[in-house]
Amino acid sequence: MSGQHAFAAALLAPRLDPPAGLHGRGGRGAGRRFDIYRNNVVASLIAAMETGFPVVRALVGAEFFTAMAGEFVRAHPPSSPRLMLYGTAFPVFLAAFAPVAHLGYLADVARLELALRESYHAADATPLDPRILTTYTAEDLARMRLRLAPALRLIRSDWPVLGIWQAHHGGRPPQPGPQDVLIARPGFDPVPLLLPQGGGAVIAALKEGKSLGSALECADSEFQDSDILELLNILLKHGAICGFQGEGHNA
Amino acid sequence: MLDTTHPSLPPRPGVGFKAQHFSDIQADPGPVAWLEIHAENYMGDGGRPLAQLRALAERFPISVHGVGLSIGGEGPLDTDHLARLKHLVDWLNPASFSEHLAWSTHEGAYLNDLLPLPYMQDTLARVCDHIDRVQHTLGRRMLLENPATYLEFAETEMTETDFLAAIVRRTGCGLLLDVNNVHVACTNRGADPVAYLDALPLDQVGEIHLGGHDAQQDEHGNPLLIDSHGAQVADPVWALYAHTIARGGIRPTLIEWDTDVPDWPVLAAEAARAATLAAEVAA
Numbered sequence: 001m002s003g004q005h006a007f008a009a010a011l012l013a014p015r016l017d018p019p020a021g022l023h024g025r026g027g028r029g030a031g032r033r034f035d036i037y038r039n040n041v042v043a044s045l046i047a048a049m050e051t052g053f054p055v056v057r058a059l060v061g062a063e064f065f066t067a068m069a070g071e072f073v074r075a076h077p078p079s080s081p082r083l084m085l086y087g088t089a090f091p092v093f094l095a096a097f098a099p100v101a102h103l104g105y106l107a108d109v110a111r112l113e114l115a116l117r118e119s120y121h122a123a124d125a126t127p128l129d130p131r132i133l134t135t136y137t138a139e140d141l142a143r144m145r146l147r148l149a150p151a152l153r154l155i156r157s158d159w160p161v162l163g164i165w166q167a168h169h170g171g172r173p174p175q176p177g178p179q180d181v182l183i184a185r186p187g188f189d190p191v192p193l194l195l196p197q198g199g200g201a202v203i204a205a206l207k208e209g210k211s212l213g214s215a216l217e218c219a220d221s222e223f224q225d226s227d228i229l230e231l232l233n234i235l236l237k238h239g240a241i242c243g244f245q246g247e248g249h250n251a
Numbered sequence: 252m253l254d255t256t257h258p259s260l261p262p263r264p265g266v267g268f269k270a271q272h273f274s275d276i277q278a279d280p281g282p283v284a285w286l287e288i289h290a291e292n293y294m295g296d297g298g299r300p301l302a303q304l305r306a307l308a309e310r311f312p313i314s315v316h317g318v319g320l321s322i323g324g325e326g327p328l329d330t331d332h333l334a335r336l337k338h339l340v341d342w343l344n345p346a347s348f349s350e351h352l353a354w355s356t357h358e359g360a361y362l363n364d365l366l367p368l369p370y371m372q373d374t375l376a377r378v379c380d381h382i383d384r385v386q387h388t389l390g391r392r393m394l395l396e397n398p399a400t401y402l403e404f405a406e407t408e409m410t411e412t413d414f415l416a417a418i419v420r421r422t423g424c425g426l427l428l429d430v431n432n433v434h435v436a437c438t439n440r441g442a443d444p445v446a447y448l449d450a451l452p453l454d455q456v457g458e459i460h461l462g463g464h465d466a467q468q469d470e471h472g473n474p475l476l477i478d479s480h481g482a483q484v485a486d487p488v489w490a491l492y493a494h495t496i497a498r499g500g501i502r503p504t505l506i507e508w509d510t511d512v513p514d515w516p517v518l519a520a521e522a523a524r525a526a527t528l529a530a531e532v533a534a
Contacts, residue, residue, distance in 0.1 A: 081319025
């Protein structure tokens with residue numbers, strides 16, 4: 001086993017002895033000195049999780065979160081030095097973590113927080129001037145495929161995930177029921193927005209590159225045809241449409 | 252590439268840029284003549300971080316300081332990470348690029364700390380290969396930072412200063428001399444920091460770092476200093492800084508403050524202290 005292999009393994013396993021061949025001042029044992037590296041690794045990654053998932057942390061309590069994040073970072077250390085994206089495995093971890101099995105919504109709250117972070121760092125794009133839409137007929141619009149902003153994210157949840165998130169930002173207690181949440185970034189700050197019932201399927205279809213007409217056919221039964229206006233309005237108002245693709249409508 | 256006109260860092264104080272200081276710096280940078288960023292924090296695709304960096308780069312020379320390349324790693328360099336670094340450096344055209352004599356990635360796991368390595372012929376060859384690759388990929392000379400270490404390796408065959416000097420000779424890279432790291436590492440192994448400084452090729456130093464540390468003890472009662480970047484620069488470190496610039500000349504000098512980051516006036520005052528000390532040494 002290589003030196004760094006043993007070193008790395010011992011960093012992530014608190015009960016392992018430090019690897020052989022290390023020493024402190026005057027050739028004495030390196031125990032406490034190795035623990036500094038061990039603590040730097042785990043504490044800094046836990047801190048990254050605390051920064052990245054503030055609402056999950058508030059929901060379970062700071063002390064519990066620190067212990068849970070400790071288990072997570074040891075099992076799933078980052079796969080790249082870009083810590084801005086660290087924690088993509090956290091929702092799946094939460095869904096399988098027995099001590100939070102009674103908090104079924106927790107994984108979706110984590111997905112929402114991850115999506116907000118991804119949106120924050122996504123590429124910039126110039127939004128479409130909403131007035132341009134008035135120059136098209138309804139038939140034109142149905143054929144068009146929208147070019148959506150790179151910062152756009154969609155979270156579809158069986159839980160009132162946005163209500164839970166908003167309750168931790170000074171909002172009222174959430175009402176039960178599923179929610180589809182759109183994350184848009186009009187400037188530099190991502191905004192989570194509640195979609196009309198069933199709107200998530202339409203957004204998902206648009207993100208796949210389907211035309212507006214085809215996307216509407218994907219809508220769930222609770223989605224009314226008139227809801228498409230509200231949906232387009234939400235997208236336009238938050239700078240989420242950047243143009244059109246294909247069919248000679250490149251903006 | 253941004254239209255930046257800063258071919259090198261000026262021999263004046265700089266600070267590690269923190270987003271919360273953006274408006275303060277734009278309003279009045281005080282003694283601060285340049286800024287350093289951690290490369291990894293600017294590897295997103297867009298948004299506020301890159302917009303702020305673009306605005307700062309129009310006004311200040313920027314030093315890109317990598318913390319995640321794992322130059323001292325046993326494995327090959329992370330090609331994806333090196334490509335991201337090249338993308339950032341090509342776009343920003345910074346006045347300087349630096350990284351650490353340390354490793355942080357093993358078998359695809361990024362450990363988010365600057366981990367130590369033994370100093371011997373095969374680790375020297377590997378570090379030099381990695382630096383060659385970085386300098387070739389980025390198309391520029393890099394600076395390598397001396398580490399703050401807490402322990403030593405039985406298999407080490409040469410001193411850290413001989414190791415660094417050999418890297419500089421073989422690769423043509425420069426040194427980023429972290430004077431706080433010299434104080435921390437020498438105290439931790441019971442060595443003389445002045446002798447350490449005097450053993451380095453100080454003419455190859457392109458930048459100096461100053462930062463704060465925490466003081467603890469190991470289980471045997473020996474002092475154990477931790478490189479925390481969370482406090483003011485300690486008096487013994489200022490004294491070593493004065494010795495360094497008296498012997499090696501005045502260099503671009505960075506105040507690093509990464510945890511418990513203070514309000515801008517406190518950070519600016521540390522930068523002013525570095526400038527005052529440099530003026531006294533030059534007089």
